Amino acid sequence: MRTIFKTSYDPDINLFKDRFHRLCYALLCIVLILFPFFLNEYFIGELTLTLIWAIAGMGLMILVGQSGQVSLGHSAFMATGAYGVVILQSKLGLPFILALPAAGLISALLGVLIALPTTRLHGIYLAILTLAISVLVEDIIVLAEPLTGGVNGMFASDIVIFGINFGRYSNIANLYWLVLFTTMLLVLVYKNILRTPIGRAFASIRDSEVSASAMGVNVVLTKAVAFGVSSFFTGIAGAFFGHFATAFNYETFNVIMSITILLMIVIGGVGSIHGAFFGAIVITLLPVLISFLRDFIFQGSSINLMALPGIETGIFSLILILVILFEPRGIYGAWLKTRTYFELFPLYRKDMFRRQKSYLKTERLR
Amino acid sequence: MEILQLIFSGLSSGCIYGLIALGFVLIYKATEAVNFAQGDMMMIGSLSIISLTSSTALGLSFIVAIPLMLILMAFIGFLIEKVFITHITGESQIAIAILTIAIGFGLRFIAGVIWGYDPQTLESALIGKYYNFGELVISISEVLVIITTLALTLSLYYFFAKTKIGVAMVAVSQNQLAAYYMGIPVKRMQSMTWIIAGLLAGVAGFLYSAKSSVDPITGLLGIKAFAAAVIGGFGSLPGALVGGLIVGLVEPFAARFLPVGYSHLMPYIILVMILIFRPHGIFSQTYSKKV
Numbered sequence: 001m002r003t004i005f006k007t008s009y010d011p012d013i014n015l016f017k018d019r020f021h022r023l024c025y026a027l028l029c030i031v032l033i034l035f036p037f038f039l040n041e042y043f044i045g046e047l048t049l050t051l052i053w054a055i056a057g058m059g060l061m062i063l064v065g066q067s068g069q070v071s072l073g074h075s076a077f078m079a080t081g082a083y084g085v086v087i088l089q090s091k092l093g094l095p096f097i098l099a100l101p102a103a104g105l106i107s108a109l110l111g112v113l114i115a116l117p118t119t120r121l122h123g124i125y126l127a128i129l130t131l132a133i134s135v136l137v138e139d140i141i142v143l144a145e146p147l148t149g150g151v152n153g154m155f156a157s158d159i160v161i162f163g164i165n166f167g168r169y170s171n172i173a174n175l176y177w178l179v180l181f182t183t184m185l186l187v188l189v190y191k192n193i194l195r196t197p198i199g200r201a202f203a204s205i206r207d208s209e210v211s212a213s214a215m216g217v218n219v220v221l222t223k224a225v226a227f228g229v230s231s232f233f234t235g236i237a238g239a240f241f242g243h244f245a246t247a248f249n250y251e252t253f254n255v256i257m258s259i260t261i262l263l264m265i266v267i268g269g270v271g272s273i274h275g276a277f278f279g280a281i282v283i284t285l286l287p288v289l290i291s292f293l294r295d296f297i298f299q300g301s302s303i304n305l306m307a308l309p310g311i312e313t314g315i316f317s318l319i320l321i322l323v324i325l326f327e328p329r330g331i332y333g334a335w336l337k338t339r340t341y342f343e344l345f346p347l348y349r350k351d352m353f354r355r356q357k358s359y360l361k362t363e364r365l366r
Numbered sequence: 367m368e369i370l371q372l373i374f375s376g377l378s379s380g381c382i383y384g385l386i387a388l389g390f391v392l393i394y395k396a397t398e399a400v401n402f403a404q405g406d407m408m409m410i411g412s413l414s415i416i417s418l419t420s421s422t423a424l425g426l427s428f429i430v431a432i433p434l435m436l437i438l439m440a441f442i443g444f445l446i447e448k449v450f451i452t453h454i455t456g457e458s459q460i461a462i463a464i465l466t467i468a469i470g471f472g473l474r475f476i477a478g479v480i481w482g483y484d485p486q487t488l489e490s491a492l493i494g495k496y497y498n499f500g501e502l503v504i505s506i507s508e509v510l511v512i513i514t515t516l517a518l519t520l521s522l523y524y525f526f527a528k529t530k531i532g533v534a535m536v537a538v539s540q541n542q543l544a545a546y547y548m549g550i551p552v553k554r555m556q557s558m559t560w561i562i563a564g565l566l567a568g569v570a571g572f573l574y575s576a577k578s579s580v581d582p583i584t585g586l587l588g589i590k591a592f593a594a595a596v597i598g599g600f601g602s603l604p605g606a607l608v609g610g611l612i613v614g615l616v617e618p619f620a621a622r623f624l625p626v627g628y629s630h631l632m633p634y635i636i637l638v639m640i641l642i643f644r645p646h647g648i649f650s651q652t653y654s655k656k657v
Binding site (some may be wrong): 070103118121125128133135136141143259262263266314316318324346 | 453454458459461463464465467468469470471474475477479551589593596600627628630631635637638641645
């Protein structure tokens with residue numbers, strides 16, 4: 001086990017714990033960058049999608065994991081990002097490299113607009129409100145037909161930056177690198193936000209709003225900022241999602257998508273960046289796994305379990321239920337436990353990660 | 367006369383929303399959790415009553431089928447509580463909410479496997495029977511919906527206000543530990559709540575199937591019922607019914623007087639407005655805490 005001898009407060013907020021840690025992530029980055037050279041196009045596509053989901057997951061993670069607000073409406077921001085980036089390019093003629101952050105900012109603006117009047121809401125009420133917004137956005141997209149193409153949806157042309165083509169079907173490797181680069185950038189942004197005063201304020205309002213305001217944290221402002229940052233990330237993910245799907249309409253960004261993003265980060269592990277990535281991997285791997293099972297395991301046998309309609313959601317919900325019941329901190333929590341087990345090898349105790357027993361008190365008394 | 371007709375159809379669909387909302391409120395009142403699967407439970411209730419009575423499936427008469435379906439729904443409620451919810455007693459509201467969302471997905475999947483994704487309708491002598499009062503057309507099934515809902519709400523209200531068990535349930539919801547010290551069997555109260563919620567879902571499902579066709583996606587109706595529950599204040603039983611009626615009434619009027627496409631938005635817009643301007647509903651149940 002490695003012990004770090006801290007002589008100042010600085011190491012507490014270092015991005016990397018030690019040199020080994022840094023090496024691991026450098027290696028991971030190199031492997032990720034090299035992937036297109038030895039994988040076929042299908043897998044590169046799947047990897048790109050995983051990264052896009054991971055960005056969306058990070059967006060929601062800032063809100064749920066860091067600032068303790070639950071949103072069931074993040075498909076609204078995905079939609080804003082996707083429609084925003086395409087409309088900015090086609091109607092205003094902006095280049096992609098400007099349209100992408102602009103779409104993110106539009107999403108962020110929408111997020112802040114939703115957050116400001118609703119900061120009085122807590123927990124479940126906020127979840128219901130965002131659920132309603134997610135439904136509303138679907139209909140608003142249909143109604144805003146001149147801008148959004150209504151029921152028919154929109155087509156996203158290939159991404160072009162400085163004459164280099166990043167098309168989904170023509171240059172998937174380029175698109176992958178672009179998304180990877182953006183993801184890395186956003187991870188850095190996320191990590192750094194957590195080190196700033198506003199990141200600390202997020203954690204304080206997550207843990208107790210009353211104490212946070214007693215410590216001088218502006219709860220309303222902090223919540224709005226959390227919403228803004230979160231929807232910025234999700235908007236970027238949406239922009240890439242639109243270009244990845246190449247064609248999308250209002251149905252692409254339905255309530256189910258919002259719920260999926262939330263479930264994704266819960267499966268991955270709320271409160272950590274790793275969780276967003278683990279969740280994204282589960283989400284994209286699941287259909288692949290199911291089609292694999294369908295093709296190889298059940299082929300020829302009379303029981304064709306995998307051909308049932310909606311099997312994906314079935315398996316997905318089963319995984320989710322199991323995760324919540326047995327590993328509430330998600331895949332990342334399980335990984336932490338295993339790692340601690342090996343680090344402390346003979347000394348690990350089962351109670352080390354035991355959840356504190358809490359008793360329910362009404363939230364109507366505030 | 368047209369207005370009267372709109373009011374009437376609004377009332378009857380409002381009652382269904384109200385019933386689903388009652389399910390939410392009931393579980394919220396007793397366990398402080400929000401059951402996102404309530405709409406899907408209702409859908410299971412509808413589909414099972416359709417199967418039980420349909421001449422191509424079991425073909426039972428309603429006198430047998432309705433109790434059977436209610437027993438099934440109570441059992442489903444009991445099972446959800448015993449298998450899933452007890453394990454995370456004391457966790458945050460959100461964990462339970464996410465769990466019930468997952469259960470909802472699961473129920474939708476199971477319904478899709480058993481019944482397929484085609485809409486189904488109830489076979490009944492009552493359906494399609496109308497009485498004409500002048501220009502006003504009143505269908506029997508709608509009257510049935512309204513009467514049943516009123517009776518259920520009143521009896522539930524009485525249950526929570528007067529009976530010992532009801533008061534115990536409220537106590538459990540407000541402070542588990544204190545309720546436990548007072549000798550209230552907290553766990554049993556929670557199972558009981560879920561059983562009642564299952565029964566309510568069953569009744570709502572039966573009434574819904576008497577009004578329109580059902581498929582596994584019907585469960586998403588629950589989102590509109592959220593609007594009803596929130597308008598009512600999420601902790602108040604009469605509030606849930608009133609909220610349901612408001613949502614139900616707004617819909618046909620919006621469909622009549624607003625341009626196409628906008629009417630569908632109205633329940634959600636009301637929901638958002640209520641949450642922004644009166645976050646704890648019309649029948650507020652919130653008290654401020656002294657630090």
